[in-house]
Amino acid sequence: MxxxxxxxxxxxxxxxxxxxxxxxxxxxxxxxxxxxxxxxxxxxxxxxxxxxxxxxxxxxxxxxxxxxxxxxxxxxxxxxxxxxxxxxxxxxxxxxxxxxxxxxxxxxxxxxxxxxxxxxxxxxxxxxxxxxxxxxxxxxxxxxxxxxxxxxxxxxxxxxxxxxxxxxxxxxxxxxxxxxxxRHEVAGHVANRLQAALWREAYSLVERGIATVADIDAAIAHGPGLRWSVLGPFVNQHLSGGAGGLSHTLAHLGPPMVQWWADLGTPTLTAELGAALVDGVRAELGDRADADLAAARDRVVVRLLAAKATEEALP
Ligand SMILES: NC(=O)c1ccc[n+]([C@@H]2O[C@H](COP(=O)([O-])OP(=O)(O)OC[C@H]3O[C@@H](n4cnc5c(N)ncnc54)[C@H](O)[C@@H]3O)[C@@H](O)[C@H]2O)c1
Incomplete structure (x- = not known):
């Protein structure tokens, strides 16, 4: 046992x-x-x-x-x-x-x-x-x-x-x-802090009028989100460095990323911003029913878990 x-x-x-x-x-x-x-x-x-x-x-x-x-x-x-x-x-x-x-x-x-x-x-x-x-x-x-x-x-x-x-x-x-x-207690543990970091910038991009709610959802769900569901952010960054791996990525793309950090937003979650986010989701979903959406998400996650289980190379 x-x-x-x-x-x-x-x-x-x-x-x-x-x-x-x-x-x-x-x-x-x-x-x-x-x-x-x-x-x-x-x-x-x-x-x-x-x-x-x-x-x-x-x-x-x-x-x-x-x-x-x-x-x-x-x-x-x-x-x-x-x-x-x-x-x-x-x-x-x-x-x-x-x-x-x-x-x-x-x-x-x-x-x-x-x-x-x-x-x-x-x-x-x-x-x-x-x-x-x-x-x-x-x-x-x-x-x-x-x-x-x-x-x-x-x-x-x-x-x-x-x-x-x-x-x-x-x-x-x-x-x-x-x-x-x-290893140490901290508000929001780990995964919710990571999500909060992404949401902070996503809300800020909407607040600054840089992208719509639907485009930000597309940017993640059809972009990095696909890789993140297979491998975490560090291993993905390692693989994006080619033969030099993560050390090459850090040397090559680390300095520009540090410059972007200085420009990341800290949105104010006002009632107006909240309403813009809610309206943006409504516009994105049209007449799709939430229950259908959740059921479809769960079916895809089940297939993804099964596919991941067959790939022995994955950590
Ligand atoms: N919903 C999420 O996405 C999520 C994710 C992870 C963790 N959590 C955590 O899980 C916990 C429960 O959240 P939830 O979303 O299931 O909330 P919920 O409101 O759906 O369920 C809470 C349940 O607690 C019951 N309850 C009330 N007083 C109680 C008592 N004295 N003793 C025992 N039960 C009592 C209520 O009747 C209710 O059924 C929270 O601590 C929340 O932070 C929530």
Missing amino acids: SAGAIRRAAVIGTGTIGAGWVSTLLARGVAVAAYDPGPDSAGRLRAAVTGHWPTMRLLGAPPRPDFGLLRVLDDPATAVRDAELVQENGPEDEALKRELIAELDAAAPPGAVIASSSSGLPPSVVQAGCTRHPERVLVGHPFHPVHLIPLVEVVGGRGTGAAFTARALAVYEWLGKRPIHV
Whole structure:
């Protein structure tokens, strides 16, 4: 059995992200105890998992979700009682998360990893209320849609033990995820900071009237985005240097890039700019339905993941 194998998990908060974790866990045959205080949480969760399943099937899951593995419970303490992984997905509210994680810490077995899906809260903040075993509390930040996108960012806080960070990385890998270890907590972790850097310049280009929303989307989706989904920014830059690789690229194109940095914008996200972005997206999409667009995106991502899996040369 792999180092990261688990049999029982608890998923606390089963909205958009929590439901994605439940599908991921059920597809791997893990028994899930779920808790969410919202109305009809059991019905909503089953509907969400059923909705994910056509995609899960394409990813190799069994024909139907095994709802025999899923228990939806009325209180979080009971849900985490025998869990090996506790994945917390409550609202992104600092005080609520601190209190909720402390409650989970008080009830979960000492060896369980308690991971918060928080998009931006540092793990030291979410573990601050824990009095029992703060060393097993960390951030395990997934990407939407969680049942499809492999990335999980694992971030330890001041009180997190290295053994639990290693355990979380192993468990996520066993679940079929592609975890990375963020070495120091920082607002937004890594991937959202990278996205924020790109959005900052994209918003600025619209603000300055240099390109339309549709043209910027085309520039990424039909340009560097195609390469970025196969190889990351560093390896792509290495390959663009020819025989000299990254050192040639840095010597040749590094100095002009440093000049561009000085010209990059810092947009002011005013109501007017927000409205221009929204109008730009509307103009780009015309009468396409968002649900059709999301379904098409997910089908393409499934095919891309399958194609990448066949290429042994890729890292
Ligand atoms: N949506 C994204 O793209 C995304 C991506 C990665 C991470 N996240 C993070 O995941 C977490 C959940 O986000 P979401 O988008 O699923 O939000 P959501 O609003 O869809 O779900 C939140 C759920 O938490 C439940 N809840 C409320 N109080 C609770 C409590 N005390 N205990 C347990 N559950 C409670 C709500 O009923 C709701 O179902 C947030 O921390 C967010 O930052 C979101």
